[in-house]
Amino acid sequence: MFYHLLKHVLLGPLLRLFFRPRIEGLEHVPRSGPAIVAGNHLSFSDHFLMPAVLRRRITFLAKAEYFTGPGLKGRLTAAFFRSAGQIPVDRSGREAGRAAVREGLGVLRRGELLGIYPEGTRSHDGRLYKGKVGVAVMALEAGVPVVPCAMIGTFEAQPPGRVVPRVHPVVIRFGEPLDFSRYAGMEGEKAVLRAVTDEIMYAILSLSGQEYVDRYAADAKAEQSAAQGGRDRRFPRAPLT
Numbered sequence: 001m002f003y004h005l006l007k008h009v010l011l012g013p014l015l016r017l018f019f020r021p022r023i024e025g026l027e028h029v030p031r032s033g034p035a036i037v038a039g040n041h042l043s044f045s046d047h048f049l050m051p052a053v054l055r056r057r058i059t060f061l062a063k064a065e066y067f068t069g070p071g072l073k074g075r076l077t078a079a080f081f082r083s084a085g086q087i088p089v090d091r092s093g094r095e096a097g098r099a100a101v102r103e104g105l106g107v108l109r110r111g112e113l114l115g116i117y118p119e120g121t122r123s124h125d126g127r128l129y130k131g132k133v134g135v136a137v138m139a140l141e142a143g144v145p146v147v148p149c150a151m152i153g154t155f156e157a158q159p160p161g162r163v164v165p166r167v168h169p170v171v172i173r174f175g176e177p178l179d180f181s182r183y184a185g186m187e188g189e190k191a192v193l194r195a196v197t198d199e200i201m202y203a204i205l206s207l208s209g210q211e212y213v214d215r216y217a218a219d220a221k222a223e224q225s226a227a228q229g230g231r232d233r234r235f236p237r238a239p240l241t
Helices: 002-019 046-053 071-083 096-109 134-142 190-208 217-234
Strands: 022-024 035-039 058-063 087-089 113-116 146-152 171-174
Touching: 035 046, 035 096, 035 134, 035 190, 046 058, 046 146, 046 171, 058 096, 087 096, 096 113, 096 134, 113 134, 134 190, 146 190, 171 190
Parallel strands: 022 171, 035 113, 035 146, 058 087, 058 113
Antiparallel strands: 146 171
């Protein structure tokens, strides 16, 4: 109930008014039955803009940190995501990937739309990074199509670290569903999972026009953070006077 209230009455109309997103290829999203919508991830706003334009309800696998934040802000954020039907996924530890797959398959077995960001985290620089194979495991095991989606302009509107979005043109572009039935029963083969994932990422890239980086975004972020920390230690800031 809260999901539909949020989408049709509260947040949805506000987002459409503020961002005025241009929607392309919406007809490619199945009107019924299970499917995965796999998109690039450039901004916190992505979580709300894509559901706002879809005709059907979509459930995202959201990072667990959105549900465990401290203080009043943390509790409100957790309540919001739970009420909107989003599923927390712990991304740390060896079981993190398996847990995400189990949760995603549960959504698909109910005949619903599952939203996933194969990069696993937001892009910190606007480029498209290597996809993780969990999306391929779910697509093959559930036997469902994957609809590629490109969010364009949301990085400029609300890059990581920016709390209040700025007005910027946004395009949400859906591509034709990808059918991987030719790989049925091969979800245990690593080469197949990588090939399927790369095909999904190439479809997203074709829609978004981003620069592609053949590395995991989390690794690139960690490297950048370490380098930044090293520079800060070599060149400490002068004391304020």
